[in-house]
Amino acid sequence: MSSLYAWQLKDWALLASYFKQQRIPQALLLAGQGGLGQESLARVFAQALLCHQRQANEQACGQCQACLLFNADTHPDFFVVAPEEGVKTISVDTMRNLMARLTLKPQYSAHRVVLIQPADAMNANAYNAFLKYLEEPTETHGFIASD
Numbered sequence: 001m002s003s004l005y006a007w008q009l010k011d012w013a014l015l016a017s018y019f020k021q022q023r024i025p026q027a028l029l030l031a032g033q034g035g036l037g038q039e040s041l042a043r044v045f046a047q048a049l050l051c052h053q054r055q056a057n058e059q060a061c062g063q064c065q066a067c068l069l070f071n072a073d074t075h076p077d078f079f080v081v082a083p084e085e086g087v088k089t090i091s092v093d094t095m096r097n098l099m100a101r102l103t104l105k106p107q108y109s110a111h112r113v114v115l116i117q118p119a120d121a122m123n124a125n126a127y128n129a130f131l132k133y134l135e136e137p138t139e140t141h142g143f144i145a146s147d
Helices: 006-021 038-050 065-071 092-102 124-134
Strands: 027-030 078-081 112-116 141-146
Touching: 006 038, 027 038, 038 065, 038 112, 078 092, 092 112, 092 124
Parallel strands: 027 141, 078 112, 112 141
Antiparallel strands: none
16 A cells, blocks of 8 residues: 655645545646655555445555555556557557547446556647546546556
């Protein structure tokens, strides 16, 4: 299970408030100076979204089947989008393939979560495909992008 850094506690309080309000945003952009743990924070939030038994602080329990799958990088409702090896950008084909996979209902959890890392690696066509998909909201998909 991922843990938070001390400087992320204020950010986590905001993210945890989404659970308490039962108002999970369709998409989040976590941005900041490199090396401060945006991807780590995104993964903590993603795991909490998929967890079946969140703790009182809204973090994932780390023990349920969803958490075990997440920690093993085999959760069927968690997707990571990144540039392919040897390529610096995320292509429109990569985003279209992802969107096709997201048309199906979640297999295991109430949500499907996509981590785009780094978000600024998407080329213009990939951005446009992604934005078009975001304009047609669903209740079961969440995107977290970090730089």
